[in-house]
Amino acid sequence: xxxxxxxxxxxxxxxxxxxxxxxxxxxxxxxxxxxxxxxxxxxxxxxxxxxxxxxxxxxxxxxxxxxxxxxxxxxxxxxxxxxxxxxxxxxxxxxxxxxxxxxxxxxxxxxxxxxxxxxxxxxxxxxxxxxxxxxxxxxxxxxxxxxxxxxxxxxxxxxxxxxxxxxxxxxxxxxxxxxxxxxxxxxxxxxxxxxxxxxxxxxxxxxxxxxxxxxxxxxxxxxxxxxxxxxxxxxxxxxxxxxxxxxxxxxxxxxxxxxxxxxxxxxxxxxxxxxxxxxxxxxxxxxxxxxxxxxxxxxxxxxxxxxxxxxxxxxxxxxxxxxxxxxxxxxxxxxxxxxxxxxxxxxxxxxxxxxxxxxxxx
Amino acid sequence: xxxxxxxxxxxxxxxxxxxxxxxxxxxxxxxxxxxxxxxxxxxxxxxxxxxxxxxxxxxxxxxxxxxxxxxxxxxxxxxxxxxxxxxxxxxxxxxxxxxxxxxxxxxxxxxxxxxxxxxxxxxxxxxxxxxxxxxxxxxxxxxxxxxxxxxxxxxxxxxxxxxxxxxxxxxxxxxxxxxxxxxxxxxxxxxxxxxxxxxxxxxxxxxxxxxxxxxxxxxxxxxxxxxxxxxxxxxxxxxxxxxxxxxxxxxxxxxxxxxxxxxxxxxxxxxxxxxxxxxxxxxxxxxxxxxxxxxxxxxxxxxxxxxxxxxxxxxxxxxxxxxxxxxxxxxxxxxxxxxxxxxxxxxxxxxxxxxxxxxxxx
Numbered sequence: 001x002x003x004x005x006x007x008x009x010x011x012x013x014x015x016x017x018x019x020x021x022x023x024x025x026x027x028x029x030x031x032x033x034x035x036x037x038x039x040x041x042x043x044x045x046x047x048x049x050x051x052x053x054x055x056x057x058x059x060x061x062x063x064x065x066x067x068x069x070x071x072x073x074x075x076x077x078x079x080x081x082x083x084x085x086x087x088x089x090x091x092x093x094x095x096x097x098x099x100x101x102x103x104x105x106x107x108x109x110x111x112x113x114x115x116x117x118x119x120x121x122x123x124x125x126x127x128x129x130x131x132x133x134x135x136x137x138x139x140x141x142x143x144x145x146x147x148x149x150x151x152x153x154x155x156x157x158x159x160x161x162x163x164x165x166x167x168x169x170x171x172x173x174x175x176x177x178x179x180x181x182x183x184x185x186x187x188x189x190x191x192x193x194x195x196x197x198x199x200x201x202x203x204x205x206x207x208x209x210x211x212x213x214x215x216x217x218x219x220x221x222x223x224x225x226x227x228x229x230x231x232x233x234x235x236x237x238x239x240x241x242x243x244x245x246x247x248x249x250x251x252x253x254x255x256x257x258x259x260x261x262x263x264x265x266x267x268x269x270x271x272x273x274x275x276x277x278x279x280x281x282x283x284x285x286x287x288x289x290x291x292x293x294x295x296x297x298x299x300x301x302x303x304x305x306x307x308x309x310x311x312x313x314x315x316x317x318x319x320x321x322x323x324x325x326x327x328x329x330x331x332x333x334x335x336x337x338x339x340x341x342x343x344x345x346x347x348x349x350x351x352x353x354x355x356x357x358x359x360x361x362x
Numbered sequence: 363x364x365x366x367x368x369x370x371x372x373x374x375x376x377x378x379x380x381x382x383x384x385x386x387x388x389x390x391x392x393x394x395x396x397x398x399x400x401x402x403x404x405x406x407x408x409x410x411x412x413x414x415x416x417x418x419x420x421x422x423x424x425x426x427x428x429x430x431x432x433x434x435x436x437x438x439x440x441x442x443x444x445x446x447x448x449x450x451x452x453x454x455x456x457x458x459x460x461x462x463x464x465x466x467x468x469x470x471x472x473x474x475x476x477x478x479x480x481x482x483x484x485x486x487x488x489x490x491x492x493x494x495x496x497x498x499x500x501x502x503x504x505x506x507x508x509x510x511x512x513x514x515x516x517x518x519x520x521x522x523x524x525x526x527x528x529x530x531x532x533x534x535x536x537x538x539x540x541x542x543x544x545x546x547x548x549x550x551x552x553x554x555x556x557x558x559x560x561x562x563x564x565x566x567x568x569x570x571x572x573x574x575x576x577x578x579x580x581x582x583x584x585x586x587x588x589x590x591x592x593x594x595x596x597x598x599x600x601x602x603x604x605x606x607x608x609x610x611x612x613x614x615x616x617x618x619x620x621x622x623x624x625x626x627x628x629x630x631x632x633x634x635x636x637x638x639x640x641x642x643x644x645x646x647x648x649x650x651x652x653x654x655x656x657x658x659x660x661x662x663x664x665x666x667x668x669x670x671x672x673x674x675x676x677x678x679x680x681x682x683x684x685x686x687x688x689x690x691x692x693x694x695x696x697x698x699x700x701x702x703x704x705x706x707x708x709x710x711x712x713x714x715x716x717x718x719x720x721x722x723x724x
Binding site for chain 1: 379380383384385484485486489490493494496497498619620621622624625626627630637639640641642643644645646647648653654656657658660661664665668669670672
C-alpha cells in the first residue's frame with residue numbers, strides 16, 4: 001500500500017523516519033508528502049503542494065495527517081475518508097471536535113480512521129481501552145496528559161527553578177511551544193480527555209463543557225508549601241461517569257508521594273482507568289515528541305495494513321457533562337499572599353476566583 | 363460462535379462470569395465446560411467430563427484453557443488447534459515451554475492461539491508489545507510480575523509484618539497458594555518473563571536458562587536496613603538483548619522511592635519496556651485474580667470474534683541466554699548476621715552463596 005503524508009514539520013519528519021522501520025513484507029512506502037514549496041529541497045519529487053495530488057491519487061490507500069490546526073486538517077480528513085482512503089491522525093483538535101463524524105465516514109466508505117497518537121502521544125492507550133470496554137465498563141479515568149506542564153512542574157520541583165525559568169527550559173528543550181497558552185491553561189488536556197472519555201463512555205462530549213483551570217499561577221513558594229504538606233503537584237484530568245452524567249475536570253492536583261502519578265516525571269504522561277472487572281490499569285510513556293508520536297502513528301498504519309483497525313463509534317448515551325454530577329473532591333485553596341486552606345464542597349466560581357488552587361487526591 | 367471452557371476452578375468461574383458481559387451482537391456463549399463430575403451441581407448439562415466432548419464438537423469454534431498444570435493442558439491445546447479450534451489460555455507453564463509450537467500449529471490450521479493472560483494476568487501487555495515490535499525494537503524489559511510476592515513485600519513494609527505473617531495474610535486473602543514455593547522462588551516470574559522476552563526478542567528461550575533467586579530469606583531487619591539506605595525492595599525480572607545475546611534475571615531488587623516500581627503495591631504488577639523510537643512504556647494493573655485474568659481472556663476471545671487475533675511467532679534469532687552478556691548491575695549483599703555491603707562485578711555463585719541479596723537499580 002502507498003501512503004500519503006500531510007505535513008512535514010517535526011512530527012511529519014518523525015513519521016517519515018519511523019515508516020522506514022516497517023518490515024518490507026508490508027510493501028508500504030510514503031509516495032507523496034504535502035507541504036509548502038519551501039520543503040522542496042528536503043523532499044524533492046515526493047513533495048506536492050496541492051492536497052488533491054494525494055486525495056485524487058488512486059494508488060494511495062491511506063494517509064497520515066499531521067498538519068496541525070483545524071480547517072485544512074478537517075478538509076483533508078473528510079475528503080480522504082469519502083474517497084475510501086484510511087486516515088491516521090495525531091490532531092487532538094479535529095479529533096476531539098469531529099470524532100463521531102470521522103469514524104462514521106470511515107465506516108460508510110469502508111476504510112479506517114485511527115487516532116491513537118491524538119490522545120496519548122506515544123502511549124498506546126486507545127487500543128487497550130477499546131478492547132477493555134468490550135468486556136467491562138470503564139467509568140473512572142485519570143490522566144497526566146500534557147508533557148509541557150509535567151516537565152515544568154518536575155523542573156520546578158527537582159531543580160528548584162521558578163515558573164518562568166522552567167518554562168524557558170521547556171521551550172529550549174523542545175517540550176513547550178513559543179506560545180504555551182494552550183498547554184498552560186489545560187486546553188490541550190481538555191481535548192485529550194475528551195477523546196478518551198468519548199470512547200470510554202460511548203457518547204459525544206464538547207470541549208467547551210469540560211472544566212479546566214491552568215497552572216500558570218504556580219510559584220516556588222506555593223510548590224514548597226504543597227511539598228511540606230506531604231504532596232506532589234501534578235496537572236491532572238479526571239473523568240467519571242454515572243449513568244448519563246459525566247464529570248470531567250482538568251485542574252492542578254495534589255497527590256501523595258506513593259501515588260503512581262507522583263513518579264511520572266518530565267515529559268512523561270500517564271493514563272489510569274478503572275475497569276469494572278479488572279480494576280485499575282495504568283499506561284505510562286512519552287506523551288509527546290516526534291518519534292514517540294510517530295511510533296503511535298505507524299502502529300496505527302500497521303493495524304490498517306493488517307486489516308484490524310476498525311473502530312466503531314458507539315454513540316449509545318446522551319452524555320450530560322458537568323451538570324448533574326456532584327464534584328466529590330477536596331481542595332487546597334491559596335490566596336495571593338500564599339496562604340492556603342483545605343476545603344470540601346467548593347463550587348467552581350469560588351475555585352476560579354482563587355489565586356491558585358489544587359484538587360487533593362488522597 | 364460457541365465456546366468450550368476447560369477448567370472450572372477460580373479462574374474458570376471468572377471466565378464464565380465475564381463472558382456474560384459480551385455484547386449479544388457477538389452471539390458468543392459457552393456451550394460446554396470440562397471439569398470433574400463433582401461440578402455437576404453447579405454446571406448441570408453444560409458439564410462434560412471427557413475432553414473429546416469439546417474437541418470433537420464441530421459447533422465449538424474456540425476454547426478457553428484454564429486447567430493449570432502441564433500434561434492435560436498440552437494435550438487439550440494441541441488437539442484443539444489441530445482441529446482448527448482457536449485457543450485462549452492463561453497457562454504460563456505450557457505457554458513458556460511450547461509457545462512457538464502452539465503459534466505455528468494455529469497458523470497451520472487457520473485458527474488462533476492467544477495467551478495475553480499468561481504473561482500479565484489482567485494487564486494488557488502482549489498486544490501493545492506485539493504492536494510495538496512491528497515499528498521499533500524492544501531490547502530492555504523490566505517487570506514486577508508476581509502478585510503474591512509483591513503483596514508480601516508491601517505488607518512487610520507498610521504494616522510492619524514479618525515474612526511468615528505476611529505470607530499467611532496473603533494466603534488468607536487469596537493472593538498466595540497453599541504451597542507458595544513457585545511464587546517465592548521466582549519460578550512463576552521466570553515463565554512470564556520468558557513469554558514476554560520470546561515475543562520481544564523473536565526467539566525461543568528455555569525456562570531453565572533464566573537466572574532466579576527468591577525472596578523467602580527476606581526479614582524485617584533486612585527490609586528496614588534497605589529502607590534506611592533509601593530504597594524500596596521489589597522482586598523484579600529484567601531482560602536485555604544485545605545481538606543474539608540475552609540476559610534474563612529474576613531477583614530481589616532495590617529501587618529508589620521515585621522509581622515507578624516503588625509505587626506498585628499489593629497484588630498489582632507492572633511491566634516496563636523500552637522501545638528504540640518511543641522510549642519507556644509502562645503498563646500497570648492487577649497481575650492475577652479471577653476477574654482480571656478472565657477480563658484478559660475474554661479480550662482475547664473478542665479479538666478472535668473480530669478476526670484480529672493472529673499472532674505470528676517470528677523465530678528470527680538463535681538466542682543465547684545468560685552466557686555471552688556481562689551482568690551490568692550493582693548488588694547489595696547481606697550475610698546471616700544482617701550486615702550488608704554494596705558490590706559491583708559480582709558473579710552468580712557469590713550471589714547464590716549469600717544469605718540474601720538485592721540488585722540495585724539507581
